[in-house]
Amino acid sequence: MILVEKEREQKDDGRYIIFYTFEDEAEEDEGSREDSTS
């Protein structure tokens, strides 16, 4: 699990909305393997 993005926006009526986007486990594992060999 990696939190890729936390985007905060304002709605038309002034309330906030936050979008959390995550990278899935498989991609994370792949990514960490790449990091470890680079």
Add this chain to the structure above:
Amino acid sequence: MNQLRWDPTLGEWVAYATHRQDRTFHPPAEYCPLCPTKPGGFPTEVPRESYDIVVFENKFPSLKPDAPDPDEPGSALTPTAPGRGVCEVVLYSDEHDATLAGMSEERIRNLVEVWADRYEELGSLDYVSYVFIFENKGEAIGVTLSHPHGQIYAYPFVPPRPRKELEAAGGYREENEGRCLHCDLLSEEHEDGRRLVAKGEHFTAFVPFYAHFPYEAHVYARRCAPSIADLAAEERRDLARVLKRLLMGYDRLFGFSLPYMMVMHQAPTNGEEHEGIAHFHIEFYPPNRTADKLKYLAGSETGAGAYIVDALPEETAMTLREAVEGAGAS
């Protein structure tokens, strides 16, 4: 209108939010305000075609950051205060028919991350004393929107039930050479074993010895972590794993998606010291006592605060444990 009125007979605040009478009530699925906004479709709360996990301010909040001073002044005996705080909605998924129990362990893990982030961010506000994370699930609980979601109330005070629990833990600590009440309860549950429901590496789910609902279950951190934000990465992963197992067991229990209230108890964010007193845990209160009978909070429970329960925790824990094991989550 958001205002607080003090009840001096019970020593607690009551929140009034009259605009909530107008909130959306059981809309048809095609007009769900929590689904993504589809091209050409009606605008929902989420102005995107898809999303992972979303948090937004409740349109019908019980507490508001900018709540004005109340028109009603009250009196010295019964003061009023602005209903100042934050109410958020947490959308677990953009799939309308999903449930927490049916989600992957990974998505629940991501949700734990969001809960921790909200605890930290809301708890850092100077007018927030307690971040209360919860989910009401199912029509039996009074849910008005079926899309999978939870809520967060950031209160300007420590609400009565967590406060009572903290006071009990504080008293226990004083009388027992600094020991944590929750750690000792968990030790007793592990030693006894009859009420255990699911055990992970860092979390344990059990029906407490003193359960107030037949199938009530508590999920305790084994380490004395004051809040969800204090959990290490591996603990967060294990919490997701244990939650998934418990929730799958709940759904297997009677063969349908079980309604419940899920609430988190943790350290207040009022600047006071809670180390060794607050112990992060999650409590589930399903209203069902059988497949087709509900436990109502009637005269004794509501008027006297004394719960009468129809089944012993040792028996319900055994049934729930078998359901968890039969549900087969890893």
